[in-house]
Amino acid sequence: MxxxxxxxxxxxxxxxxxxxxxxxxxxxxxxxxxxxxxxxxxxxxxxxxxxxxxxxxxxxxxxxxxxxxxxxxxxxxxxxxxxxxxxxxxxxxxxxxxxxxxxxxxxxxxxxxxxxxxxxxxxxxxxxxxxxxxxxxxxxxxxxxxxxxxxxxxxxxxxxxxxxxxxxxxxxxxxxxxxxxxxxxxxxxxxxxxxxxxxxxxxxxxxxxxxxxxxxEEDNYKIRFANGMGLISDELYKSLFHSCQGEYRSDYINPDNVECLQNLALYEKCIDGIQQPQVLEPYCGDTESPIKLPRQMLSKERRLLSAFYCRFDETRLAYYWANDVGVREALRIRKESIGTWIRCNYDLNFTTIxxxxxxxxxxxxxxxxxxxxxxxxxxxxxxxxxxxxxxxxxxxxxxxxxxxxxxxxxxxxxxxxxxxxxxxxxxxxxxxxxxxxxxxxxxxxxxxxxxxxxx
Missing domain, CATH: 3.40.50.1820 (Alpha/Beta hydrolase fold, catalytic domain)
Known part of the structure; x- marks a missing residue:
């Protein structure tokens, strides 16, 4: 090792x-x-x-x-x-x-x-x-x-x-x-x-x-998955495979490979609006944070989305709960620990070695x-x-x-x-x-x- x-x-x-x-x-x-x-x-x-x-x-x-x-x-x-x-x-x-x-x-x-x-x-x-x-x-x-x-x-x-x-x-x-x-x-x-x-x-x-x-290489399998789920056609899948030679990660694609890049653009267009964590669920946008929404607006938003289920409506509840003063006292959270709690902190100073x-x-x-x-x-x-x-x-x-x-x-x-x-x-x-x-x-x-x- x-x-x-x-x-x-x-x-x-x-x-x-x-x-x-x-x-x-x-x-x-x-x-x-x-x-x-x-x-x-x-x-x-x-x-x-x-x-x-x-x-x-x-x-x-x-x-x-x-x-x-x-x-x-x-x-x-x-x-x-x-x-x-x-x-x-x-x-x-x-x-x-x-x-x-x-x-x-x-x-x-x-x-x-x-x-x-x-x-x-x-x-x-x-x-x-x-x-x-x-x-x-x-x-x-x-x-x-x-x-x-x-x-x-x-x-x-x-x-x-x-x-x-x-x-x-x-x-x-x-x-x-x-x-x-x-x-x-x-x-x-x-x-x-x-x-x-x-x-x-x-x-x-x-x-x-x-x-x-x-x-x-896990990202390469997204295209195979999309084809298996009927999100892209067999023709596009075959064209992608041959033009990109099975490598679909942007950092590894030759910028001169125009056919591969064009096929990838078609692929992105096909999956635009797909909820990737669970492809059968409605697309609810790219963020779950309620920070941009006033408290009184969330129930109204839920009514507007009542024609379909949006899982983010439930995960938003964690923000209101974990940032409540009484909850933090009950959990014995140290005041010096953090400011606003967020479910996923993607601004960490973190690298993958x-x-x-x-x-x-x-x-x-x-x-x-x-x-x-x-x-x-x-x-x-x-x-x-x-x-x-x-x-x-x-x-x-x-x-x-x-x-x-x-x-x-x-x-x-x-x-x-x-x-x-x-x-x-x-x-x-x-x-x-x-x-x-x-x-x-x-x-x-x-x-x-x-x-x-x-x-």
């Missing part, structure tokens, strides 16, 4: 874990009626030199058997998207009530298909500058995907030091979208740390990836870790064809051939399992990311997998 993977060990051995965490249990949340029906803890853990990076997290006990159930660290994509996305919109035990916004604090209700029914989950705001995580110095605000991975490793070590009751639980790392890049790196770092005896020993068993970013993590998957396959990789099959952001391509590149033998998997007797997707203990699954009708669009199917999928059952 790259030498950069190992430079963290010298730093790690010198770090002091004492007094590095600040935590607290929360029994009530503004917007939720009555006491929370689950254990919620929030807190900050300081990482990096002098703990100048302060990472914020939400921790929820398994609602079954927290003492013995697996512990999972969940990372949202972006990079820079708050873990509130995973907590409130994907796999957590609460969600916003789906009603028109009326200017008051959005209401929260219980989610019956939460992955916390069978797993302890830490939802982490990472990298620095994401969600409520913050830097105490300008230098500490700079990050990259290797530093992100080292920070995540330091976080889980320090978190376990202050939660020793979970140190023997089976440990998994999960996440979606961009987190498909750092998760294999983090898993490798944890494995390396265990092998050389860094304490505490982390009982890692595997990882879970949804609609994961994995290698640079390693952009192809297939070698990490290959190396991890030799360590007997389990892995679940799944794709919403209507996601055009990271098409399922690209995920299947890099899995095939690993070269492992298929031990459970491509077949359907079902929920309530209905096909929920298709799955294949490989000799490296990797299970791949599509989620029929799922988008980017799948649990947000198909919560019941993804709940059943994860429950079967985490219990060691075939999908």
């Amino acid at each position: 790259p030498n950069i993977m190992y430079r963290f060990f010298i730093i790690s051995l010198c770090l002091c874990v004492a007094n590095s965490t600040s935590t607290g249990r929360i029994k009530y949340l503004p917007g939720f009626q009555g006491p929370l029906p689950f254990y919620l803890e929030t807190g900050y853990v300081g990482v990096d030199v002098n703990e100048d990076v302060q990472l914020f997290y939400y921790f929820i006990h398994s609602e079954s058997n927290p003492k013995d159930d697996p512990l999972m660290l969940w990372l949202t994509g972006g990079p820079g998207c708050s873990s509130i996305s995973g907590l409130l919109f994907e796999i957590g035990p609460i969600e916003f009530e789906a009603v028109a916004y009326n200017g008051s604090l959005p209401s929260l209700i219980s989610r019956s298909r939460s992955w916390t029914k069978m797993t302890n989950i830490i939802f982490l705001d990472i990298p620095v500058g994401t969600g409520f995580s913050y830097a105490r110095t300008a230098h500490a605000s700079c990050s990259n995907n290797i530093l992100y991975s080292e920070h995540a490793y330091e976080f889980i070590r320090k978190w376990l030091e202050s939660h020793m009751e979970f140190i023997s639980n089976p440990f998994y790392i999960g996440g979606d979208s961009y987190s498909g890049n750092p998760i294999p790196i983090i898993t490798q770092i944890i494995s390396n740390g265990n092998e050389i005896g860094i304490k505490p020993y982390i009982n890692i068993k595997g990882y879970v990836l949804g609609n994961p970013l994995t290698f640079p 390693v952009d192809d993590v297939r070698p990490y998957h290959l190396n991890l396959s030799n360590k007997d870790y389990r892995s679940l990789v799944y794709s919403g099959d209507h996601d055009m952001v990271i098409p399922h064809q690209s995920t299947q391509a890099w899995i095939k590149d690993l070269g492992y033998i298929v031990i459970d051939q491509w077949r359907s998997w079902k929920v309530h007797g209905q096909i929920a997707g298709y799955t294949e399992t490989y000799s490296n203990r990797m299970t791949y699954a599509t989620v029929k009708g799922g988008g980017h990311t799948a649990p947000e669009y198909k919560p019941e199917e993804c709940f059943v999928m994860f429950k079967r997998w985490i219990h060691g059952q075939p999908l």
